[in-house]
Amino acid sequence: MSSTPITVLITGANKGLGLEMVRQLAEDKGRVKKLFACCRDPDGPTAEALQTLAKKFPEIIVIVTMDVTEQNSIQEAAKVIAPLLGSGGLNLLVNNAGLGLESSLQTTTTKDMQDSFNTNVIGPMNIMKEFLPHLQTAAKASKISGMSCNKAAVINISAMDGSMDVTKETYSYMAILPFRVSKAALNMLTVCAAEEMKKDKILCSVLHPGWVRTDTGGPEAEIDAQTSVKGMLKVMSTMKDKHNGAFLDYEGSAMPW
Template sequence: MSGICGNVLVTGSNRGLGLELVRQLAESPSPPLQIFAGCRDPNGPRAQDLRELAQKHQNIIIIKLDTSSEASISEASKAIGPKLKDGCLNLLINNAGVNIPGALADTGEKEMVDVFVTNVVGPMLIAKEFLPYLQKAASQSVQHTGMSCRKSAVINVSTLLSSIEKCHETFTMAPMYPYRASKAALNMLTRCLAEDFKKDGILVMALHPGWVKTDMGGPQAPLLVVDSAKGMLKVISSLTEKDTGTLLDWEGKSIPW
């Protein structure tokens, strides 16, 4: 986890993996200057754990952010901008996501569209909205060469289930059409952003957290959220320009598209 510093934004921070990422960042030996924890309803009951965590760590700033709403994303950017030292955002973790489990018979237009809005459109709009802050961070980083999360990076939380090459291995255990298709689209978004942002020195990659025991992953998942987050942050802190545009898992292993 060493090497992650500056200002960080984590979406979907009120529970599960997002909450644990914020917790481990805040409790690390060299914590970020500011951790912006985005969640849909900061004052609601589902954000109770996040509010308690923020009371313990002054560098955690809870931000109202609904990744399925373009207006909410814009308002979050306006709220965060003035709080950024020198207008720099060093690390953006697009963690917010939804899963509507469904075989083909259970999947209709609404299910597909709702999942795509959160899992693909949301990360795109957030990257677009926060790009000026990421560009500023990259341009003002004089002590770090190349690409890294210490300079400027976007991490999109993807999944092994997004892999088209491995679909024949994983489909039977999880025939989730909206989730799989949306995360495959997120992978393409990641590749596009990586090419687009390369000129600015901004690293962009996709990261699979593993099958994690969360509300989304379910009780049968073999991986504890604390271990997944620890592994993810270790991978994130070690990323260099060779990793931009890639899909890795929480242990740093490459996953085929």
């Protein structure tokens, strides 16, 4: 990604795409200086693979407790991370944690929708707000002239299911209404944040990871996590000013809003 190692924060890093992203970044020698792998239960059974990975890369991976739906938890995580960032700030924030509830208009409850918005929209918004000063520091400290994920960037992991156009074609066999509505809101949040942060030269974009075999994607999905993450990291490495506020998939193709 860069000749200068960067600092990265990934949410939902204990399994699925988040864990695979931590793995690929840590294994890419010299790419990352510090990687803050955030998850809500670092000492629980679902974080065992992350703990093992962190022991393999003790200089790089720092596991941090963060429940993206809890403002206090985000602030406490920031208190742990801030002193470890140094003068270079935070180069890359990946809002990866997500909640994928399967239900239709008839079956979705108020709580389903609130939980989906708390995780998929309000969480990313609060995390962006909390870490904005550190992204600004990174943007100022970087010698890279244009926007870049090596300089200062927020990548929000959304879904093609949040696309209005795609939903017209796919809703009849896959409702997932709270997921679609909240990911569409995450897309709008990204465009708004991109407009607001462009004065600071902080890039902000949305990625669709593909349909991936994880707990969210299910066993019938088209690709494995390794392929998805390899693709997303490649796409991130090519992003520049013209990709600010863009919606791309893991192969770099533009997605319809």
